[in-house]
Amino acid sequence: MCRTRSLILLLLLVNLASCRYGFVPEGARGVKDVALDPTVNRTPLREAGMVLDAHLEQAFSDMGMIASGKPYHRLSCSIVSAWRERTTSGSLASTDRYRLFIRVLAKLSDGAGKVVWQETFSDQGTFSEGGQDEDALEETCRLVSLQIARAVAAWEP
Numbered sequence: 441m442c443r444t445r446s447l448i449l450l451l452l453l454v455n456l457a458s459c460r461y462g463f464v465p466e467g468a469r470g471v472k473d474v475a476l477d478p479t480v481n482r483t484p485l486r487e488a489g490m491v492l493d494a495h496l497e498q499a500f501s502d503m504g505m506i507a508s509g510k511p512y513h514r515l516s517c518s519i520v521s522a523w524r525e526r527t528t529s530g531s532l533a534s535t536d537r538y539r540l541f542i543r544v545l546a547k548l549s550d551g552a553g554k555v556v557w558q559e560t561f562s563d564q565g566t567f568s569e570g571g572q573d574e575d576a577l578e579e580t581c582r583l584v585s586l587q588i589a590r591a592v593a594a595w596e597p
Contacts, residue, residue: 474500474548474592475511483522483542491577492519492544495585503589513556514549515592520560524573527566536569540576546588548595557595561587 476496481489496517500506507513521543528537541564548557565579 472505473507473509473512474505475507475514476500477514477516479544480516480518483519485519485522485542485577486574488519488522488542488574488577488581492517492581492585495578495581496588499585499589500592503593505589505593512551514553515588516547516549517588518545519543520545522573538567538569538571538573538576539564540567540573540580542577542580542584544584544588546591548592556597557592559591561591563587 476493479489479492479496481492496515497506500515519542523541525539525541526536527539528534541562543560543562545560546558547555550556561584563580563583565576565581565583567573567575
């Protein structure tokens with residue numbers, strides 16, 4: 441009986457952890473009228489800007505922050521660096537895993553084009569030996585885009 445309860449509790453916790461909800465501090469007004477500019481990719485990663493743009497659009501849309509009319513704020517992002525690190529030690533018995541890190545500079549501008557907020561974000565994704573850095577790009581860009589959307593939502597003008 442105790443084992444069954446533990447299993448049910450574990451499944452409920454896993455289900456809760458996999459939810460796509462983001463939390464914004466209570467009382468934070470944030471901005472709700474953001475237009476997204478195309479991301480500038482300053483790294484050798486192929487199509488990194490387009491992948492980040494897709495995830496930013498999804499994250500901002502999920503949080504209801506995409507401008508429906510004339511936007512008052514514009515978000516522009518630049519992927520300023522990317523690097524990889526090996527996460528497992530060399531062993532003949534198993535393949536190595538790698539982490540891809542990216543650093544993104546996000547700037548929020550007002551209607552006049554004046555930068556009112558900027559911050560740098562970074563996160564990581566993983567891929568296996570024999571793969572390329574781009575294999576971790578989806579995961580990495582998804583995590584960074586969620587950080588950016590939450591930060592913009594919590595920012596108060």
